[in-house]
Amino acid sequence: MPSVASLDALHRAVAEFAVTDLDLVIEPPALSAAGQSLDSSGLLLLGEIHGVRENPLLVRALMKAFGLTSLALEWPGELTPMIRAFLASGTLAGHPWLWGGDGRITAGHLAVLADRAAAGPLDLILFDGVIGADWSWSQRDEAMARRILATSPPSARTLVVAGNAHTPVSPIELGVPMGARVAEQRPGTREVQISYGGGSFYNCEPCQFARRADPRGTIRLRQHQGELVLDLPIATEAVVPQRPNP
DSSP states (O other): OOEEOSHHHHHHHHHHOOOOOOOEEEOHHHHHHHHHHHHHHSEEEEEEOTTBTTHHHHHHHHHHHHTOOEEEEEEEGGGHHHHHHHHHHSOOOOOGGGGBOSSSSOHHHHHHHHHHHHHSOOEEEEEEOOOOTTOOHHHHHHHHHHHHHHHOOGGGOEEEEEETTTOOSSOBTTBOOHHHHHHHHSTTOEEEEEEEOSEEEESSSEEEEOOOSOTTSOEEEEEETTEEEEEESOBOBOOEEBOOOO
16 A cells, blocks of 8 residues: 555554664764764754655654654645644644655654654654745755754754755755755754665655665664765655645
């Protein structure tokens, strides 16, 4: 069941998602580097490929490991009232932006958000927004960076989760990503890239990763050539809300 098209089916998928602790190993140099990012800038960026079932469990593991209660997601800001109502009541309301199908929003994310809200205060920021028809890729990322900086002060210590093209802290071939804009204003901001060793994901349709690692390997946060890498040996498809675009 990689995608669902009704609120009833989405509610069932959220209820059936097992929110469990991952056996995450954090190597000491990575622990120090990620902690320093949070201490100096108030931010730690996590770059994902959308549509992986394990993504929200990795988010939860990092929040628990670093004692974080502030989370920023690359979800449309227009969903904020609906998600807040869901966390208060357990019931989802319909919204056109819920059904995009690109894997940013999954049943597992909703289950993990409910888990974190039940565990204590949760400061949730949804930082994507409506863009102009003539905006470039870099302009969209600049707007996302502005929203993050405006809503997450350094004292908040926020985990910022976005697609892995948006989290690098220096320019890339596509342009100037959100991470680079954030790092300009918050020096010391670091990025963690999830490295998927193989498996599957759902981004508007079922997709496959090339096999690059032993699926029996360890889920590990490590530092490699100065970069922070989070190894996920095997990925599985998330349950994603999706309806055809009108």
